[in-house]
Amino acid sequence: MSREQQAVARARKAFETGRSKSVEHRIRQLKNLQRLFTEKQSVISAAVKKDLNKSEVGTQLYETLGLEGELNTAINHLKEWAAPRPVEKNLLTISDTVYIKPEPLGVVLIIGAWNYPWAVTIQPLIGAIAAGHGGPAANLHRQRALPRSDWGVSETQELLRQRFDHIFYTGNSVVGKLIMEAAAKNLTPVTLELGGKSPCYIDKNCDLTIACRRVAWGKYTNCGQTCIAPDYILCEPSIQDRVIEEVKKAIKEFYTDNPKTCPDYGRIINQRHFKRIMNMLEGSTVAAGGDNEESDCYIAPTVLRDVKPEAKVMQEEIFGPLLPILSVSGLDEAIKFINKGEKPLALYCFSSDNKVINRMTDETSSGGFLANDCLVHFSVGSLPFGGVGNSGMGCYHGKYSFDQLSHLRSCLIKKLNMEGVNRMRYPPHTPKKLGWARFFILNSVDLGWVGRMALLAVMVVVAAVVLQCTAQWCYQSQYSCDDTCRDPIRWAAQFPSCGGLRQSPINIVSTKVHVNSALPPFNFIGHTNTINITVENKGHSAHFALPHSVRLTGGALPGHYRAAQFHFHWGGNGRPGSEHTIDGEQFPMELHIVHIKEPYGSLAEAEHDMAGIALLAFLFEESPDDNPHLDSVIASLGRVKNNGSSTVIPNFRLSDIIPSDKDLFSYYRYVGSMTTPGCEQAVAWTLFHRTLPISSLQLDAITQQCRFWTGQPMTDIFRPTQPLDGRVVYRSKAGAALRGVMHWWVGVSSVLLGRTGLIH
Ligand SMILES: NC(=O)C1=CN([C@@H]2O[C@H](COP(=O)(O)OP(=O)(O)OC[C@H]3O[C@@H](n4cnc5c(N)ncnc54)[C@H](O)[C@@H]3O)[C@@H](O)[C@H]2O)C=CC1
């Protein structure tokens, strides 16, 4: 086994122990690394001094200071970074637990360059430890420093033959491609922090002294061997001389008249690079600097003027202290020039004019963009640092390092209930299910603070929608409606009252009814008033709303009642559709007029009272002729074909469709329920003997016009008859005395309450 294989095996074994997954362990490791920079600062600085002639202060300022900041950030935020991250949900997943769980990938190989040897290796290492990796194999390629731990090109090549879970590479683009090729063999993800030529546009509209000082600092720091150093200047010819003068002034200010002896001026890493940089001078005019000494790897801060795009120095990243100036006619040409090249790692623009800065950002692309300064974006831990295109892929710093080296695992934890909602995605697929799926999937729930505020409201909407999809009831005729709705025999599963012992409708066996002389005629109030009524398709039937002025007393009802609405139950295609049957006979249609006991304001309030709702029912019988009083009703149904649609019938009189109270003295009475969910057992039923006429043509017209909420034709809208369960059906006797009324009702109530008491 090679040294490299052993190192990788050790790292993998360490990872497989699972120790590195604990956040406490990661924080301990990061604190150990923190100690390295306090305890070994002078050793670190001395090593970098040997390599690059960086001063101790320079090493701290440009390398270790940033690392200390990164360590503090990681230690302080790790718990938060590593914690599961709840995400926005859609309506389909609102009741699930949906989150991102950051997980370590495994073993990470970090390959760094020599120019900032600590920054470019330890900074990704901080991310790797924070993300919970085992023992990352850091390859520190430094020529003179720490020789025994130095692994160079051949060791890196051997490492690349091993399998890793991520490779984080910093260096040039040519080697970057080799890294990616090696990684591809194992489909290992890569982060490539590469370089390239970072342009610097100086607009004539800016303070050139300040601009040139900042450019000079960015260029000559570390002797130009900085990945994000401004590679060359683009400016108009009119300002070139001033730019040269100002850069020269800054060089003198920073590095004295003799940079060679200045402790803050660095050296080229080796003679190979020295020769490479010196070769680039060929064909260009030196405007400042140019002095050099090969044995000392010294090249003075140098400015080149009137440089042509074809010049040698413009063919590759300089990575040394040469600053070429190229002429452009203005911003347009600068943008064109930049866009002709590869996408740079950094792009700099100096201008006092925001429009210039905005155009430069809008019309170009680069890893990072900095206006009116150089390099400092590297030190902002909250900004992702990385290239684009030829300057690299992936990014790091702060939380970005953690994320870059983590697997952001998508987790969705569902419960095994709520199966009804899932039906929209199970075959058979139908356009209706697709409609629901669109609604549930495309409506997201933002759980930000605003979202949290709105969550309650959303839950209500969702509950309503879920109910509609999972608990929506339907008539038997609709039952094929994607199997999401409940037909009458399953209403009770969702609406428990529907399984009660006082349910309606019933079959009335005429020979078993109890004739009761205490059931007097009714007293209709407002039935002859001319009113405008609103008709609405409610999805299961059409409701005709009645005003409060229509009222009802008498009929042995225990109080005064006001009308709420009337509706019809019908069949279809010649089939009968009444709800109640008499001696087993079903009638073509049935009219229900719903009344609420006073002082209740709504059905919901009335449903707690056993006689809170008074329902007057009329059966229709087929007649040879049309019933002209039904014309306006039939016409209005044609205007409310679809669920939710409504219309108005003007000048309507209830007395036109039902006989006057004088003619309605004969009726059946029993206590029961509403005939649609929730089947509230709060109804005093009155079914009149007197039937209403309707022709078969009218019946056809009624049953063929409307559609259910499911879109199907609204036919056979009746609930099958329910067991009597011991209840008594009474029949009124014409001419009954009014004084027996309360006595009758009290009698009925006590019988029912007694039964209810037995049941519970
Ligand atoms: N984007 C960024 O953050 C940074 C980018 N850079 C870029 O790096 C470049 C300068 O560094 P380099 O000269 O590349 O540094 P380098 O010569 O130190 O190479 C970088 C790493 O690649 C390894 N390597 C080199 N040749 C290899 C090969 N054939 N096979 C396998 N491994 C190999 C080296 O051992 C070293 O660890 C510049 O282009 C600079 O812009 C440098 C620092 C930071």
Ligand SMILES: CC(C)=CCC/C(C)=C/CC/C(C)=C/C(=O)O
């Ligand atoms: C404000 C301040 C001290 C900023 C430091 C900017 C700087 C010189 C960063 C160096 C970045 C770096 C490590 C580049 C590289 O790898 O080439």
